[in-house]
Amino acid sequence: MAGKWLPAAELTGSGRPVLHQGEVECSLLSSVDLECEDNPSSSFPLLKSGLLIVTTHRVLWIPPEGTTAHAIPLAAVSHVFTSSSSSKIKKKSIKTMFSSPRVRFQVSVTSEGRVDERGTGSMVMTLVLRGKNSDSDSLLGKLLEAWRGRAWESGGGSGSGKFDGGSSSGGLRMPVVGVAGILRKEQEMWESTDKSLQDAFQDLNALMSKAKEMVMLAEKMRLKLLSGSNNQGSVANDEDEMGSKEEMQDWLLSVGIASPVTKESAGALYHQQLSRQLADFVKIPLERSGGMINLIDVYCVFNRARGTELISPEDLLQACSLWKNVDVPVMLRLFDSGVMVIQNKSYNDEQVLSRIKSLALKPEALRSGISASDAAIMLGIAPAMAKEHLLTAESKGLLCRDVSPDGFRFYVNLFQDINLDDMYLVKDHSAYGAWRWRERERERASICEQSTKRLQPGVNVHTSLLMYYGNHAELPIFFPALETKC
Amino acid sequence: MQKLGDFKLPNFFNYPPYFTLQPVKDTREKQIQLWKELILDYCRTQKIFIVEPENFPLFTNSGIERSLSHEAREVFLSALVSEGRAEWMDKGHRKCLVLWHRIQDWADLVLRFVKDNGLEDSVMTVEEIRSGIESRGTELYGIDRTVLMRALKLLEHKGKLAIFKGTSADDEGVKFSI
Missing domain, CATH: 1.10.10.570 ("Winged helix" DNA-binding domain. Chain C. Domain 1)
Structure with a gap:
């Protein structure tokens, strides 16, 4: 059991690590073994050819099956053996030249041998790079950079997850006393916010380095909004205000990806990791849009969340097409028309079709059909997608189309209800019967209108109806409805 | 309606x-x-x-x-x-x-018309069949000339009648022999 030696790391549903607040991935490498040099004979497990991720806070190792991951907090690393020392080892013999490149570092361990930053003992860990083109120098550089960055210490008061146990805030601060204290605190906050905004927009490089802080700022504003709405719950009854607050929160939330997968950090694993990150990301937008979302919309939302690390449409498409090979709950779907959407694997066409059918049987739809935008409003989805659904329903024989100068509309399919042997027969308890009923209503309405226009007051509308219908057997059933209509 | x-x-x-x-x-x-x-x-x-x-x-x-x-x-x-x-x-x-009646059906209608009117061995012009007193009220009244000629030719082929040129250039006669 590796858990005895190394802390476990959480994984998302698609096998991406769950990062702590403020944690950013620096480098990804596949086919890496994790070995313990000091006690090879002991019970330290064989951790073979997993995915290695160096973040600003930890070194993560995810096994190929991707079930449980292990983490070495960088805080526990006491020394990293630099390239000069590792190249010395390389030069020792010809044998080592052919062996896989290694990166070695020393970690603190507790007396039981568990890796821990407060541990008193020490142990040397070795990363063995089995991949073909793995560059040990670049990995070492990234590791050193992350380790020397000591990001886990500068949590900015927001805390860095489990490492400081949430006790860091308020340690070294000047005590805040009285009104002056509050004012000073306010002033400080304004200044620091102002400064970070100014710095951020100085140039693009600075913006990139400030991206993380921007995300945190957004998060802070969101929390503030949340608490604000709770405090003033009784006062702020204004629904508009609440609505705009919620919207604002949504906007701030969508800034959200603190550690976007980039070509720089992930290298060859770029598309695979991007695909996993995307799968995690689309969950919320998918839920909001009812289980299916346009690829173009995802592109916009995803890139907005990534901030400065924009991806190209090709990258997005490639990331989506990789889902086939990975166990994720979402999939890419291509409609006949060429429109591409992302949908939940559990998404069910039948459900949408039955909703569309009930829409098409509504009185208004029976009379004048439904357009893509009508369906979009009623189903709460984008018009382009509503049209795809309508076309699917048409191909299944539920609907049929009406193309006229008024536009492209869909009606419930009555063709199958019409009897070929008796074209004049209408069964009352069919869609055809329901449609005919609406049709008659329309006719009656137009006759009533004409009659009231043309006839003198006092002349019975029924007379003109009789003139129109002749002595038709169906006429009497119209009378009750007529009294109310005209 | x-x-x-x-x-x-x-x-x-x-x-x-x-x-x-x-x-x-x-x-x-x-x-x-x-x-x-x-x-x-x-x-x-x-x-x-x-x-x-x-x-x-x-x-x-x-x-x-x-x-x-x-x-x-x-x-x-x-x-x-x-x-x-x-x-x-x-x-x-x-x-x-x-052709809401097929040519064969039109031919049958002509035969029935001939029998109903006792014209089994008579001579009629094509125009008479289309608009004569006898055909009034039957389906043959006002029949398209092309359709009627096709039906008559079918009957001629079966030996039920003979078509011949009339005296005037634009009309043809029919001799029934049923």
């Missing part, structure tokens, strides 16, 4: 999709069937033999402001042609001869 002249239209004539050629196979087949039946019914009751696709009242419903497209008109009439219930009269498909 909506009417076109004195022709009673079925309810679905006001159903807008009826006037749009449906792309889905099953639906389109049913739509074509319905149009074929309606065209034959209409022509039969209105005694219409020649249909000009671009100028046929049945193909437009002003009540719901719908009209068949050129393609749809062609599809529905061609469906009748392929069943032997109609024939294109020119290559450009500008005129279509609708």
Whole structure:
């Protein structure tokens, strides 16, 4: 059991690590073994050819099956053996030249041998790079950079997850006393916010380095909004205000990806990791849009969340097409028309079709059909997608189309209800019967209108109806409805 | 009930999709069937033999402001042609001869007409069959000349009558021998 030696790391549903607040991935490498040099004979497990991720806070190792991951907090690393020392080892013999490149570092361990930053003992860990083109120098550089960055210490008061146990805030601060204290605190906050905004927009490089802080700022504003709405719950009854607050929160939330997968950090694993990150990301937008979302919309939302690390449409498409090979709950779907959407694997066409059918049987739809935008409003989805659904329903024989100068509309399919042997027969308890009923209503309405226009007051509308219908057997059933209509 | 002249239209004539050629196979087949039946019914009751696709009242419903497209008109009439219930009269498909009775049925009607009137061994002109006193009130009254000639030729082929040139250039005589 590796858990005895190394802390476990959480994984998302698609096998991406769950990062702590403020944690950013620096480098990804596949086919890496994790070995313990000091006690090879002991019970330290064989951790073979997993995915290695160096973040600003930890070194993560995810096994190929991707079930449980292990983490070495960088805080526990006491020394990293630099390239000069590792190249010395390389030069020792010809044998080592052919062996896989290694990166070695020393970690603190507790007396039981568990890796821990407060541990008193020490142990040397070795990363063995089995991949073909793995560059040990670049990995070492990234590791050193992350380790020397000591990001886990500068949590900015927001805390860095489990490492400081949430006790860091308020340690070294000047005590805040009285009104002056509050004012000073306010002033400080304004200044620091102002400064970070100014710095951020100085140039693009600075913006990139400030991206993380921007995300945190957004998060802070969101929390503030949340608490604000709770405090003033009784006062702020204004629904508009609440609505705009919620919207604002949504906007701030969508800034959200603190550690976007980039070509720089992930290298060859770029598309695979991007695909996993995307799968995690689309969950919320998918839920909001009812289980299916346009690829173009995802592109916009995803890139907005990534901030400065924009991806190209090709990258997005490639990331989506990789889902086939990975166990994720979402999939890419291509409609006949060429429109591409992302949908939940559990998404069910039948459900949408039955909703569309009930829409098409509504009185208004029976009379004048439904357009893509009508369906979009009623189903709460984008018009382009509503049209795809309508076309699917048409191909299944539920609907049929009406193309006229008024536009492209869909009606419930009555063709199958019409009897070929008796074209004049209408069964009352069919869609055809329901449609005919609406049709008659329309006719009656137009006759009533004409009659009231043309006839003198006092002349019975029924007379003109009789003139129109002749002595038709169906006429009497119209009378009750007529009294109310005209 | 909506009417076109004195022709009673079925309810679905006001159903807008009826006037749009449906792309889905099953639906389109049913739509074509319905149009074929309606065209034959209409022509039969209105005694219409020649249909000009671009100028046929049945193909437009002003009540719901719908009209068949050129393609749809062609599809529905061609469906009748392929069943032997109609024939294109020119290559450009500008005129279509609708046979709501097949030629064989028309020939049978002629035979019955001859028997009913006791004309088994008489001589008549083609024009007399089309518009004479005897044919008044029968289906033969006002029959298209092309259709009648085709029916008569079929009967001639079977030896039931002989067609000969009359004295005037534009009329032909028929000698029945049933």
